[in-house]
Amino acid sequence: MSEKQSVRSDPNGGKWGDFLSRAGSTFAALGRTIKNAFVKLFSNGQACAGFCIIIFFILLAIFGPMIFPYDVTTNFSMRFLPPSWEHPFGTDEMGRDIFRQLISGTSNVLQIAFYTGLITVAVGTLLGIISGYIGGIVDKVIQGLANIVLTIPSFPVFLMLAALFTIESPIELALALSAWSWAGLCRSVRAQVMSFRERDFIQICAVMRMSKFHIIVKELFPNIISYVLINFIVAVRNAITGSVGIMMLGLAAYDPTNWGSMLERARNIGLVNPKVIPLLLAPLLAIMVFQIGTVLLSNGMDEIMNPRLRVN
């Protein structure tokens, strides 16, 4: 409707004008959608809190290292200092500030999680939609594959992949992590698509002989986008659990300030030593807070979409 109006309002604009006005109205529509999404998001307390926590961590990852630069030089006279104003979380076994380590590791942890979430969701959603909408033999093959992936426990596969390939960057670790985590999402997206396929508005599109591509992109995808977004957050959460675990076992330890690597160092020194507690608790706390953020955000979004789950 709005597209037509804007086209009509600019009758002499020629091809470019036409294109621009179309693009403008599309952007405006997109902007409205995003604005509506945010209004909904902030109407839910849980989602709002989770969103704020995650934004805080993202800002920390970007600007933190500029404000609190991390000094790698070792200083053995300052080993295992207890928390103080100068060192809020104390110092580690080589006299380096734990708080600044934590901040410098944030960006790495978040990058791994973001890439993993992105790849997982992209692969899972794509395969899920194809499998659910096209059906037939394609569906059988994809679901068979997903089934197999689900039966081989994922964490050992992460470890195996991490050990087989030398991993030196977040994107490589993300590839290893998402190689085995798309299957669950693929299955549930397929279920969603199958249920939508039976609905009238999709059936009508098929009757009107719209192309499959058009139906998928324009009709189906907007309906499952919020579901996919929630799963992106869940994938991020799982990626953090997985990557920190791999790092904690000492595999793929390319960044010593990653929270998982900090945990590994603490465990190697030995938990018997009470001085090691700050080095252990600091990354643990950071992981916990970030994960609480993701849980709140995904639960909140779930509540926004399914009002029946609401506590009251």
Place this chain on the structure above:
Amino acid sequence: MVENQIVQPHENIVEIEHAVIDYPLRRYTIRAVTDVSLSLKRGAITALVGESGSGKTTLASSLLRCISEPGILSGGEVRFYPAEGAPVEVLKLSPREIDRFRWEKVSMVFQAAQSALNPVYTVRAQFEETVREHGMKWSRERIEQKMREVFDYVKLDYDRVARCYPHELSGGMKQRVMIAFSLLLDPELIILDEPTTALDVITQDYIFSILKRINREKGISMLLMTHDIGIVAKFADYVGVLYAGRLMEFGSVFDVFRERRHPYTKGLIRATPSLIGDLEALKPIGGSPPDLRNLPQGCVFSPRCPYCTDACREREPDTAVQGGRCIKCIHGFEEYE
């Protein structure tokens, strides 16, 4: 002296007085039933007619005190007169007593009979469970005998149906199972909440013939909720018309259909097609069903009423009573056009 005296059971089986039922929601409260008084005659079939959302189901569930969450009965009285013994104030029963009261005195056939049975147990298991939950020490044989009896009433084959799971039965069969179920503990009143909505016309007719027989042979009183005027005319003895949670008109079916008083009742009857009537003469009621969140001032029917006066829009009319018949309209029993 008292022992020899034959106490005649009260002529009414249930009296509802000034019932008010609210659904408190997050931001506002919806009043589903407003100040309804109603008495059901013993042994008779009373029908309540109304559009969807007029409060039929809610009013019916208040008799069993099982209004669905979060609805509450915020005012009024419900009195039940058993065939023997003192009248029962349904709203004052303890939780334990109400559990016994339900199904032993008053049972119900649900609107959604299709899903009113627990899907993971067989029909027999659910019948047996109900008997046991009512603290009756019946043997298995006794339960089976009783089940055969009630299954016979609804013309179901006990040997085939009893061991089935609900999903193995057809819609009509499930409905008949539910009717049989309602007879299980020999209640005095059965509430029929749109018992045939999901069924085809032939099955509908069949079910009503069964119900009529039960009413005649067992003398069980019935309260029927429906929006089908045709069924009311054929099946019921008394009829009440509900609109927006208010009882607009009540009386015997004969009176109400012969002397149509309330404009809403008139509209309802005029909007009902009949086989021999002229289809062109059908007149739907203008306007749209009431929004309970936002009711009009004065009489709730006034925006749709062809005989509406200024007085109607100002205040809600009182209920005029005349010989067992009542009308909630400003015109009362007068003639008007």
Place this chain on the structure above:
Amino acid sequence: MNERPNGTKSAFAAAASAVGRWFAAAAQWVGRFFVRYWFFIKKILIAIVTLACSTIIIFFILRLIPGDVVREYALSIAQRRGISYDAAYEIAVNLLNYDPEAPIFTQFFKYVGGLFQGNLGASMYVDGVTANSLIAQRLPWTLLITSVALIISFLLGTAIGAFMARKRRGVANVLLNGYIVTSGSIPDYLLGLLLVLLFAYTLPIFPAQGNYDISVCTPGFNLPFIGSVLYHACLPILAYVLSQTGSWALMMRGSAIGVLGEDYINAARARGIGNMTINRKYLKRNAMLPLVTSFAVTFAALFGGSTLMESIFNYPGIGLELAQRIGQKDYFVVQGIMFFSSFMVIAINLITDCIYSLIDPRIRETNK
């Protein structure tokens, strides 16, 4: 005279018809068996196909292992046993079930043949240690921890979830909601780490590592041993239970809220069924059904996650073994253990499917 051939003929005919009848009966019986149990047979067939496919996948992961590893192993065998390289290579290939120099199909058939003989792969570093022996030694410990934790958390979580669905207001609900969010946000192994720090080092109540104390008991069926095993299993089980219960409760809450909206709940209430019975036989029974399907998935996750958990507690289960072997790059044992664990997950999937169809009468019909 005349009758004899006739008699033999009739006897023959009788025998033939008897055999025929017998065959017919047998065929009928087999047919009925297939019709009645077709659901289960189909499930078993699907499980077998899945297992075959996962074997192929694991085989391809195996092929990612650089071939030099086998040659180095052959060299080390040659040196240790003083035999020629070719003979040593032959031995190595047989032990590892993998020949990087053969064509791919030969490789695959060799691998599958080895699996059929029960040879899951040998260790490259310790003579005589195979995946089979490791599984036999370590698996019981992992199974002990994971299955006990799974059962406790399932029972506890479903009870909490049903409670939360029934009483959606009040302090208890807020607290439980908080618990669900926190437990869902801490990875289980970090929870384990916290528990070790708290209850083993700061307050030495529980042991920090191991599966039993060799100094107080001898392995066998005796009370001190069992006591010691349970004592050592406490913390890992607690860690699993604390982190798993929340997610079960969350699932159960969602499912139970759905069931509470069903008509049969209200109908049962109108029938005078007591609250206890409604809660048990109507709400819980129906709300639990969809959760049973996630049993197998959760088990797979626990099984895979045991790698981390057992490293934290230094608990000698299959997960710790796996982590150590991966660290040592002892790949052939690792793939053997992985094959076995996927076999187990498939088996458990099959079992839960069958149980599900037994407890939900609707499934048997729709899946036929």
